[in-house]
Amino acid sequence: MPRIAATARDGEWSDPDCPVARTLDLVGDRWSLLVIRDAMDGARSFTEFQRRTGIARNILTDRLRKLTAHGFVAQRTAPSGRRREYVLTDAGRDLFPVIVTLRQWGERHAFAPGETHSVLVDQHGEPVPDVSPTGGDGSLLTPDTTQVRKVGS
Template structure:
């Protein structure tokens, strides 16, 4: 995806650029629901409780930046939103946020949803490792600026 925003928070930082595109609560919830099968404006609104004007804005922004695409629904009477490859590439981000939330945003024993695979088995914790198998974390990585 080509850069479409003209005023980046930090033009050289991939994290900042990503947050400029999807860093607000509603954008990530729309992406989450699209990953879970939501397609229509009404469906996104029902699932998130988002105000119509904010949802209109977020769907427009996510479409303009290539994370969602609009297509005519099978009925031929309305438009629906589908994830693009760039939108689907956010799956590990959503999964990581979900797993962080499971560990830190609920009291012990408090009920919450879980993500399961196609066999109904809970998705395992993500474990990031380097090419040599070394665990990756804030102690084993650093940012290198490119020219």
């Protein structure tokens, strides 16, 4: 499978040397991440995505087209054989830790204490533990303990 970067046209990147900027160029708008979130939660059809997100049809059409073009989702024939459905590719599934981290940040910072919200649970019904980056020695990494270094040519 070709790398997602190979699908971008020259000059399309807002900051061509930064992996964060490139990722945001590909999936950084609200609707793209909500479509990815819902695909992770089992949505497959255009109608399901629209019902779950409330997104306008024209915007959803555009986001699904872009997510497909950039290799985050693929279209296939639904098991019924009558419709097409959208499924996550490996690149789309690789966004799972990003979605979990955004969710956990939101649980901590986007709700008032005691305010009702959804919670991600594992297959046993237990809340998913906080995602925290750690170094090779297991120590917690923070902005104070990491630095950006350029690689490649």
